Amino acid sequence: MTGESPPIRVLLADDQHLVRAGLRIILETEDDIEVVGEATDGRQAVELTAAHRPDVVLMDVEMPHLDGLEATRRIVAAHATGGPGVLILTTFDRDDYLFAALQAGASGFLLKNGTPEDLIDAVRIVARGDALLAPQITRRVIAAFAGPASTAPGRPGTGGPNGPGQRRLAELTEREREVLVQLARGASNAEIARRLMLGEATVKTHVSRVLMKLGLRDRTQAVIFAYEHGVVTPGSAAN
Template sequence: MTAGGAARAPGSAIRVLVVDDQALVRAGFRTILDSEEGITVVGEAADGEDAMDAAASLRPDVICMDVQMPGTDGLEATRRILDAASPTPPAVLVLTTFDREDYLFAALEAGASGFLLKNSSPEQLIEAVQVVARGDALLSPDVTRRVIEAASAARRPRSHPPEPALAALRDLTAREREVLVLLAEGLSNAEIAARMWVGEATVKTHVSKVLMKLGLRDRVHAVVYAYEHSIVRPPG
């Protein structure tokens, strides 16, 4: 299973819902995103409750979600939106000023497909929306490596995976398991292709099969899974 994002007609614009409790922030995000051809902001919400209502009525492809908001926060809103939107949930891109691993892990557990700091550039925001809209997952480049390294310590990896996990892992082919290990190292599809001496299309097929067999949303969750089940060890 890949990251969320409702199916769009070829060539249609990416429909975005912007959620933040600060009106100026929402306006800024709208201006940046609406300026990009192929992206349309279809709505705004000031808190988690409004976000859930807007997601249900507007059916956006991507939700840019703030974390800390009055009432229902962005993490709980993400969880409830994705639980209610199956089988074609939107992709949720969590945007925050707080560079903290606990927010990241909570966002991933809620089902978010991306995590970006609000001090990222307009170009990074646009790229992030495009990435999660096509079904990939994204972490802010300046936190990705640190988060991967911190995942095992935060999650206390199991030395002996439980039987259901072992059964799922045994279902992976040798090549699929190799891809999972390389994903856990933080490699992109292009880097994995170069390492394995195969084409990127082949890597994408392997990644899709790994996610399907392990029941994971996206490659970010594959990284966390690999550390949780001691398939790889943290650096050092």
């Protein structure tokens, strides 16, 4: 384990025993990761999350009694601040799962055909409070939300010019709004720093303030928010 930092506490939620066993073996080879429990369905995932307070929940989508998407909603709702990050892990590369997972409050979406290194990196990213979205998935989010409203599954309205989202937007400084635009284009902190000629530490501070002022959990929600509220318009994502 690096330094004196406590290990990352992970809860596994999957109805297949062999999958859980494989995930445990991969994760527990790392000194900074500890598997604290295993759930066989979504209902148990919610219960064990409350009992063990993990940092990350690895959540399958299709499970008995309660599916992973509804379990994610319940976990996020019960732990609005300081709760675990939920990393959706599935074999299904489907847009309906992707959007439902993001709308449920998931912090990441990872396909089971990834490598062990991908999984370990994903757990660490989500544990430190960042969102994980593979580049190809980010492009799909942008494509859906940059198009007509009817093409974005479950896309809510902006609430009009006087809606709560627009009022929160008005609280952003000019620089914070520029950072939000870059987030919506899928830029990393390093890319934002280069484009806006800022230090990466300064960018990180701006990102945190943007998320706080807009009441968002992570960068993924910032992408969706920016398109929903007209901060970025169709065709501007590549600029």
